[in-house]
Amino acid sequence: MLNKIPRLTDDTIDSFKNMDFIDIAINVISKFIGNIISGEKLQQIVNDALNFKVPLEKIANNNYICYLDRGPTCSFKDFGARILARIMEHFLEVDKKKITILTATSGDTGGAVAQAFYKMSRIKVVVLYPKNEISNLQRKQMTTLGENIIAFGIEGKFDDCQKLVKTAFSDKELKHINLSSANSINFGRLVPQTLYYFWSYSRIVSKNNEKVIFSVPSGNFGNLTGGLIAKKMGLPIKRFISAVNENNEFPTFLRTGVYTKVEPSINCISNAMNVGHPSNLARIFDLYGGQIDERGIIQRVPNMEELRNDIISYSISDETTKDAIVNFYNKHKKIIEPHGAVGWAALQIYRNSNPKNNDVKSITFETADPSKFPEEIIKLIGIIPEMPHSLKLIQGKPEFPNPKEISEYTDFKEFLLEEFQD
Numbered sequence: 001m002l003n004k005i006p007r008l009t010d011d012t013i014d015s016f017k018n019m020d021f022i023d024i025a026i027n028v029i030s031k032f033i034g035n036i037i038s039g040e041k042l043q044q045i046v047n048d049a050l051n052f053k054v055p056l057e058k059i060a061n062n063n064y065i066c067y068l069d070r071g072p073t074c075s076f077k078d079f080g081a082r083i084l085a086r087i088m089e090h091f092l093e094v095d096k097k098k099i100t101i102l103t104a105t106s107g108d109t110g111g112a113v114a115q116a117f118y119k120m121s122r123i124k125v126v127v128l129y130p131k132n133e134i135s136n137l138q139r140k141q142m143t144t145l146g147e148n149i150i151a152f153g154i155e156g157k158f159d160d161c162q163k164l165v166k167t168a169f170s171d172k173e174l175k176h177i178n179l180s181s182a183n184s185i186n187f188g189r190l191v192p193q194t195l196y197y198f199w200s201y202s203r204i205v206s207k208n209n210e211k212v213i214f215s216v217p218s219g220n221f222g223n224l225t226g227g228l229i230a231k232k233m234g235l236p237i238k239r240f241i242s243a244v245n246e247n248n249e250f251p252t253f254l255r256t257g258v259y260t261k262v263e264p265s266i267n268c269i270s271n272a273m274n275v276g277h278p279s280n281l282a283r284i285f286d287l288y289g290g291q292i293d294e295r296g297i298i299q300r301v302p303n304m305e306e307l308r309n310d311i312i313s314y315s316i317s318d319e320t321t322k323d324a325i326v327n328f329y330n331k332h333k334k335i336i337e338p339h340g341a342v343g344w345a346a347l348q349i350y351r352n353s354n355p356k357n358n359d360v361k362s363i364t365f366e367t368a369d370p371s372k373f374p375e376e377i378i379k380l381i382g383i384i385p386e387m388p389h390s391l392k393l394i395q396g397k398p399e400f401p402n403p404k405e406i407s408e409y410t411d412f413k414e415f416l417l418e419e420f421q422d
Ligand SMILES: *Cc1c(COP(=O)(O)O)cnc(C)c1O
Pocket: 075, 076, 077, 107, 108, 109, 184, 217, 218, 219, 220, 221, 222, 223, 224, 272, 273, 339, 367, 368
């Protein structure tokens, strides 16, 4: 798929300046899918999926924040999940088929996927989350739905959840279930994650072909991969700052050329980024002519020079993340949450060490709403972040109990076989 990335002309990218988000989205998505979905249907899908704002704010000097947290689950994962859900449902309707989405979440994916696919008639969702590493609200986004959504809390880490999912996918005895992935490696989620790069770029540039810097809070690297695809499509991007928390496998790899997963992953306050071996690394390697396998062993070295030119990566400690939240509030009287704070902190390091690029505009993505992390924010700045309406609704709902305790793969397999015996 990735070797067929379409290219946009400079004129097309320039024309985005006069379009709204929906029109930019339709333009970009239709480049990928051609006419396999009618224009009218695509319009309907995009309108319905992206029915929320994507605000952009100038914070100071040439530094902007783009807010990707205004969807129903208040995380940037709503973009990918909501488009993917509607496109899948459309094709299943055409083919009169049914499938089961099986996915692991480090916090926000599960909620976004569960909410996006809720009540879709041809799709069931089974989602696994690390019980002790996500917030109450993140859990409730999955466990309060019922209907076609089944959520498992796992004693373990995100990587354990992902292992269970991967094992199920390769299990021949589960073939009849028609399993499909909605993880961030799914191409149907990556394309929608290019859209806000085009959008935010088009809002801030003042001349054609102006280059900008993006600071991307990164965990499983789906967001960054979306940006890299946008760049390949022709968007003038000077550099990506890949901002990670204490799970520093990627910046270490960029620096040394040696890849070592962080195992077990480190538990940081930016919990949706606690990933010790990101699945989208395979995509990124692919984009740069390399290959890395699921175990994290490099089979073909990517073009390191090009990779280092395009991406700089910083690991931000929890201490620095907290300082960033406090300083941001003191300076700008606005609240950022831990994931956005990792991005902002990384941008400051970049700015301090590259003063010659100070005239290049930057966009940092805020990837979640601060009210999803109230304990941390209250502790740091003494303010209770106001909760958006969609989250208030979820918070008040009762939860469905864990369908079954899963301590090893066979428990999970038994459940799937029982649930899906027809
Ligand atoms: C998932 C997530 C991230 C990390 O995005 P990746 O695409 O996995 O790199 C950052 N912030 C929030 C709030 C998230 O939910």
